[in-house]
Amino acid sequence: MSNRIGNSCNCREAYTPVRGRERLNELRAAREANRLAKPPAPARFSGSTAGFQSEESADLVVKTADGDTVRISIDALTRAQAGAYSASAGGAQASAQAFSGESSYSVKVNVKGSLDEKEAQQIGDLLQKLVSASRGAGGGAAPPEQAPVKSGGRFDTLSGFHYAYRAFSESTQSTLDTQAA
Numbered sequence: 001m002s003n004r005i006g007n008s009c010n011c012r013e014a015y016t017p018v019r020g021r022e023r024l025n026e027l028r029a030a031r032e033a034n035r036l037a038k039p040p041a042p043a044r045f046s047g048s049t050a051g052f053q054s055e056e057s058a059d060l061v062v063k064t065a066d067g068d069t070v071r072i073s074i075d076a077l078t079r080a081q082a083g084a085y086s087a088s089a090g091g092a093q094a095s096a097q098a099f100s101g102e103s104s105y106s107v108k109v110n111v112k113g114s115l116d117e118k119e120a121q122q123i124g125d126l127l128q129k130l131v132s133a134s135r136g137a138g139g140g141a142a143p144p145e146q147a148p149v150k151s152g153g154r155f156d157t158l159s160g161f162h163y164a165y166r167a168f169s170e171s172t173q174s175t176l177d178t179q180a181a
Contacts, residue, residue: 042089042179042180043087043088043089043090043179043180044087044088044089044177044178044179044180045085045086045087045176045177045178045179046085046086046087046175046176046177046178047083047084047085047086047175047176048083048084048085048173048174048175048176049081049082049083049172049173049174050081050082050083050171050172050173051079051080051081051082051171051172051173052078052079052080052081052169052170052171052172053077053078053079053080053168053169053170053171054076054077054078054079054167054168054169054170055075055076055077055078055166055167055168055169056074056075056076056077056165056166056167056168057073057074057075057076057165057166058072058073058074058127058130058131058134058163058164058165058166059071059072059073059074059162059163059164060072060123060126060127060130060161060162060163061161061162061163062123062126062158062160062161063158063159063160063161064113064115064119064157064158064159065156065157065158065159066113066157067113068111068112068113068114068115068119069111069112069113070109070110070111070112070115070123071108071109071110072107072108072109072110072123072127073107073108074105074106074107074108074131075104075105075106076103076104076105076106077102077103077104077105078101078102078103079101079102079103080099080100080101080102081098081099081100081101082097082098082099082100083097083098083099084096084097084098085097085098116157118157119157119158122154122155122156122157122158123158125154125155126155126158126161130163130165131165134165134167135167
């Protein structure tokens with residue numbers, strides 16, 4: 001053949017029936033391979049979190065035998081949270097873990113009058129016993145008012161006290177497991 005506009009071309013190889021059948025067979029084989037191939041793995045995400053919070057407070061008002069008044073307030077807070085997460089998609093995988101926590105404690109003391117060393121020691125001992133008893137009894141408070149024994153007892157410089165103890169605890173947990181096609 002001759003191309004009148006430019007160069008001459010010999011185009012006998014352009015299409016032959018044998019080459020067309022080979023190409024058709026290749027296309028059919030590729031289509032069948034695609035049909036039989038596994039579909040890609042679906043994306044998956046899972047995670048779990050847990051949390052804890054605890055709050056405690058105690059208030060103690062003490063009157064001494066000589067008329068002094070002492071008010072002690074204690075507050076404590078504890079929080080913690082943890083989580084574990086994992087994800088996978090297309091053969092890739094990732095995971096992570098996290099933890100956070102905080103704790104705080106505050107004490108406020110207000111004194112009206114002047115405490116001597118023995119009164120201060122007895123008030124400290126009383127507070128320690130009350131908080132310890134409250135925690136040991138599962139948070140149940142001691143009787144709201146008591147008068148110490150006057151006849152040479154352990155708290156002989158105190159004329160009376162009022163005590164309140166509060167405790168709150170909460171825990172949470174959540175889990176998520178999802179898969180996308």
